[in-house]
Amino acid sequence: MRKNKLFLTLFVSLLMLSSAAWPDDAEDNYKNYCWQCHGMTGDGMGLNVQDMSVQPRDHTSAKAMGGRSDADLFKVIKEGGLAIDKSVLMPPWRDSLSDDEIHDLVKYLRKLCQCS
Amino acid sequence: MKYLVLLIALSVSGVALADGGMDILQKRCVSCHDLSGPAAQSVQELWQRKGPDLFYAGSKYNAEWLEKWLVKPRRIRPAGHHSIQHIKPGDKRDMIDATTLRPHMALSPSDAEEVTEALMKLKATAEMMGTTVFKGGSISTSFGEMVFDKFNGCMACHEIEPGFGGLSGPEVYTAAKRYQADYLVSFITNPQAWNPKTPMPNKHVSAPNIQKIVQYLQALARENRDEKK
Numbered sequence: 001m002r003k004n005k006l007f008l009t010l011f012v013s014l015l016m017l018s019s020a021a022w023p024d025d026a027e028d029n030y031k032n033y034c035w036q037c038h039g040m041t042g043d044g045m046g047l048n049v050q051d052m053s054v055q056p057r058d059h060t061s062a063k064a065m066g067g068r069s070d071a072d073l074f075k076v077i078k079e080g081g082l083a084i085d086k087s088v089l090m091p092p093w094r095d096s097l098s099d100d101e102i103h104d105l106v107k108y109l110r111k112l113c114q115c116s
Numbered sequence: 117m118k119y120l121v122l123l124i125a126l127s128v129s130g131v132a133l134a135d136g137g138m139d140i141l142q143k144r145c146v147s148c149h150d151l152s153g154p155a156a157q158s159v160q161e162l163w164q165r166k167g168p169d170l171f172y173a174g175s176k177y178n179a180e181w182l183e184k185w186l187v188k189p190r191r192i193r194p195a196g197h198h199s200i201q202h203i204k205p206g207d208k209r210d211m212i213d214a215t216t217l218r219p220h221m222a223l224s225p226s227d228a229e230e231v232t233e234a235l236m237k238l239k240a241t242a243e244m245m246g247t248t249v250f251k252g253g254s255i256s257t258s259f260g261e262m263v264f265d266k267f268n269g270c271m272a273c274h275e276i277e278p279g280f281g282g283l284s285g286p287e288v289y290t291a292a293k294r295y296q297a298d299y300l301v302s303f304i305t306n307p308q309a310w311n312p313k314t315p316m317p318n319k320h321v322s323a324p325n326i327q328k329i330v331q332y333l334q335a336l337a338r339e340n341r342d343e344k345k
Binding site: 021022024028029031032033035036037039040041045046047048049050051052080087088089090091092093094095096 | 157158159160162163195199200203204205206208209210211212266267268269271272273280281282283284285306307308312313314315317318319320
């Protein structure tokens with residue numbers, strides 16, 4: 001019986017390995033997708049900002065982030081800047097991130113700004 | 117009989133040439149490049165891949181450019197393959213940490229020829245390619261820049277000339293030299309079909325504008341901005 005359970009677990013694990021892309025944790029996703037513009041510390045001064053026409057938002061600023069609801073943050077990550085009448089430079093990430101991953105990122109942003 | 121011997125000799129040398137290229141790839145390239153797929157399924161796995169996946173190289177690269185580049189490689193991504201691994205905090209913004217960047221190995225002309233021949237046999241799946249193709253046509257660089265930058269914000273991550281534009285993505289002023297036009301259309305249409313964890317977003321650019329962007333990349337390539345560096 002224990003053997004059967006072990007095989008089942010292994011089988012399910014293999015199925016998971018062969019399925020579509022895995023969800024990643026918020027810290028890894030922030031690093032992979034957001035650092036390039038919002039910066040290593042989230043202060044909005046990323047590698048790409050030099051020639052940008054609009055500066056990325058400072059995620060560490062309670063003032064800049066406090067005015068945005070969680071729903072707004074979710075929407076702008078998922079659908080991009082234009083969805084909330086902001087810059088086209090903020091892309092929609094709905095093809096890279098699942099809704100759950102975006103919800104996790106919103107929580108991560110709240111930690112960065114230490115605001116709600 | 118003479119012709120038969122010649123034919124057999126040519127066939128054998130042809131096989132040897134093709135095998136030679138894959139042999140070089142397996143011995144010298146596989147530690148940094150994935151040759152068999154699939155693409156990385158997590159960001160951690162993505163970061164472990166030191167160079168671009170090559171398992172679809174034959175659907176991506178222009179052979180002529182690839183062979184020349186392998187003999188005389190130069191950096192295409194200002195901040196390396198994964199920019200997050202080559203940056204450091206700066207006074208005004210994050211900066212490239214050049215001490216962490218390593219040059220790509222150069223191949224002899226004969227090795228480059230064999231490797232290119234082997235790589236061009238590695239094709240993408242129909243799912244990756246999708247159904248859209250480049251339809252031809254041309255555009256001025258000024259109008260193209262409007263579509264590329266103003267309407268879609270692509271310059272945020274890509275340089276359109278040396279020293280102007282974003283640094284996390286590959287330079288685009290040589291993109292049409294490097295890549296096949298159908299690949300460019302396909303990748304911009306659905307980057308995640310090629311690489312689910314790529315930092316390149318799907319901006320849902322309209323199909324006509326994707327054609328215009330590829331026309332723009334071709335116009336940029338014709339200006340040879342890389343040679344004016």
